[in-house]
Amino acid sequence: MKKRLLSLALAALMCVSAFAGCAKGGTSSGPAASEGTNSTASEVAKDEFGADFAGYPIKTDEEVSLYVLTGDGYNVPDGVSRNDNEWEKEFIEKVGVKINWEEIPAGSDANQAYNLMIAGADLPDIFYYWGVPGVASQLIADKKILALNDKIETYAPAYYSFNKSDDAIDKSVKDDNGDYYGFAFLREDLKLGTYAGPIIREDLLKKAGLEVPETIADWDKVLHAFKDQSLAKYPVSSRNGLSDVLAMFAGAYGVTTGYYVGDDNKIHYGYVEDGMKEALAQINNWYKDGLVDPDFLSNDSPALETKILNSEVGACYSTGGTVAGYVTKLTEMNSTDGWVGAAPAVKNAGETPMFCQGETNNIGIAACITTSCKNVPLALRVLDYGYTKDGMVFYNYGNSSNYELVDGDPVFTEAFNTDPRGTVTMMQTYTAMAGNAPTLNMLATFKGFTELRQACVNTWYIESALKHLMPGSITLTTDESTSIANESTAIDSYVAETVAKFALGQESLDGFDAFVEKVKGMGLEHVLEVKQAGYDRYLAR
Numbered sequence: 001m002k003k004r005l006l007s008l009a010l011a012a013l014m015c016v017s018a019f020a021g022c023a024k025g026g027t028s029s030g031p032a033a034s035e036g037t038n039s040t041a042s043e044v045a046k047d048e049f050g051a052d053f054a055g056y057p058i059k060t061d062e063e064v065s066l067y068v069l070t071g072d073g074y075n076v077p078d079g080v081s082r083n084d085n086e087w088e089k090e091f092i093e094k095v096g097v098k099i100n101w102e103e104i105p106a107g108s109d110a111n112q113a114y115n116l117m118i119a120g121a122d123l124p125d126i127f128y129y130w131g132v133p134g135v136a137s138q139l140i141a142d143k144k145i146l147a148l149n150d151k152i153e154t155y156a157p158a159y160y161s162f163n164k165s166d167d168a169i170d171k172s173v174k175d176d177n178g179d180y181y182g183f184a185f186l187r188e189d190l191k192l193g194t195y196a197g198p199i200i201r202e203d204l205l206k207k208a209g210l211e212v213p214e215t216i217a218d219w220d221k222v223l224h225a226f227k228d229q230s231l232a233k234y235p236v237s238s239r240n241g242l243s244d245v246l247a248m249f250a251g252a253y254g255v256t257t258g259y260y261v262g263d264d265n266k267i268h269y270g271y272v273e274d275g276m277k278e279a280l281a282q283i284n285n286w287y288k289d290g291l292v293d294p295d296f297l298s299n300d301s302p303a304l305e306t307k308i309l310n311s312e313v314g315a316c317y318s319t320g321g322t323v324a325g326y327v328t329k330l331t332e333m334n335s336t337d338g339w340v341g342a343a344p345a346v347k348n349a350g351e352t353p354m355f356c357q358g359e360t361n362n363i364g365i366a367a368c369i370t371t372s373c374k375n376v377p378l379a380l381r382v383l384d385y386g387y388t389k390d391g392m393v394f395y396n397y398g399n400s401s402n403y404e405l406v407d408g409d410p411v412f413t414e415a416f417n418t419d420p421r422g423t424v425t426m427m428q429t430y431t432a433m434a435g436n437a438p439t440l441n442m443l444a445t446f447k448g449f450t451e452l453r454q455a456c457v458n459t460w461y462i463e464s465a466l467k468h469l470m471p472g473s474i475t476l477t478t479d480e481s482t483s484i485a486n487e488s489t490a491i492d493s494y495v496a497e498t499v500a501k502f503a504l505g506q507e508s509l510d511g512f513d514a515f516v517e518k519v520k521g522m523g524l525e526h527v528l529e530v531k532q533a534g535y536d537r538y539l540a541r
Helices: 006-010 041-045 086-095 110-119 132-141 157-164 167-172 202-208 216-228 242-253 274-288 301-309 320-332 376-387 389-397 423-430 443-448 451-460 463-468 478-504 509-540
Strands: 063-068 098-103 126-130 196-201 259-261 267-269 315-319 339-341 365-369 403-406 409-412
Touching: 063 376, 086 098, 086 376, 086 389, 086 423, 110 126, 126 376, 132 365, 132 478, 157 167, 157 376, 196 202, 196 242, 196 451, 202 216, 216 242, 216 274, 216 315, 242 274, 242 315, 242 478, 259 463, 259 509, 267 509, 274 478, 274 509, 301 320, 315 320, 320 339, 320 423, 320 451, 339 451, 365 376, 376 389, 389 409, 389 443, 409 443, 478 509
Parallel strands: 063 098, 063 126
Antiparallel strands: 126 365, 196 315, 196 339, 259 267, 403 409
16 A cells, blocks of 8 residues: 555644533533623534634533443553553543543453443443444444544544545445444554564574574474574464464465455455465474474463563564563563564565565544434544644654654654563553554654564565455444354354364364364355455445
């Protein structure tokens, strides 16, 4: 996707004047008319939310309720409430509207919380949740959320302008009926959607006299060297089970995990493709040879970090922010361990990886305004702030103490990047970009990454691989979603259990063909048919 100039989003900025608030259960539905006999027709007609909007902060005593139903948006550090987090508190000052940050209790199931909310009559003004594109049309039809077509250009001009700057983006933020249903997390450049990939100990490679591995054969040589020369207790490990290991190596066999778009423009399920059998066979061979951490299926993030800080891991799958945090902690420990990014493995030298971690326009998370909101223009203005010039900088960087200007672009300070709390915690505390908030992820943020993190992303990002990603904004009808819900859940559960057994050698890969037939018998072909129909409609928007 072509890079989009920030000026396209900024062109929509408009002058603004203070106005009344939007609160669930409130009585105000717009700016109050002046009392007494001095009110004029022009004053009553004045649109303080639209053409006469004078700017942020908005001065109002009203409150907007925003229910965050995901841990992947407006991220905060563990144990910290959004009502108490530094960025969220300052956001209220920036927009000039009190925000009641509603959130599900820690440890609760987000899907259950969403279902309970959406089934009720007393909805929050705004909710932020994954999977909205798939149900947006039905939510509008059920009068749960608002279609914003007749309001968005007037009351959310920054968001509207950016969407209209690129046809692919505009397609991604509508449903199949052409309705704008919410405010999506978007990126100025899709390169920013690649943030994870393989990492490997560069210092151990030097000791072994080897280069960063490219092919499966290279990886085989490196992992054996790490073990045979006692360089790493666990030549390869994982923090997210088999999926991380497959993300490193399965692409060499022409497959990836889950659903993807093939070169034939058809939807495929990677776990039943022939290449998956080969990938699992390779992982099983490495596991039998003692090259794979025996706890790779059960490691969580703290467990993997402990092993890395103890110099026990040779390679794994990670995010750029996480590996930067590892290196910061290792440096404080006076460790000489060095980490570097590696591209997903290929079969033959010189090939371009077929798959990489990446994301499409509109990854499927959005802030929706509900039919319970009494002041929709105010809610629109609160959300539009994230797409204005000042709002984008605040969402991406927080306040000015976190960054300095370099060639006109904000760049995180050295103090921010090297804070002992780690980059992730700093981002969670002082910005809204540790996860995916409703704003535009600015390309300039890439300059603020540490050199290691930039180098990793440059290695991991494969532009040609993005065509295989399933768009996050595909819309399925209610009947379609219902018809595949049980099938998809059963398939995913069975597949996760069985492929793990294949990888561990607990089940022979001689049974792979029978496994494929069983998955098909569980309704896979129907699931693929439904997903294909949704994808075809998406292409036709």
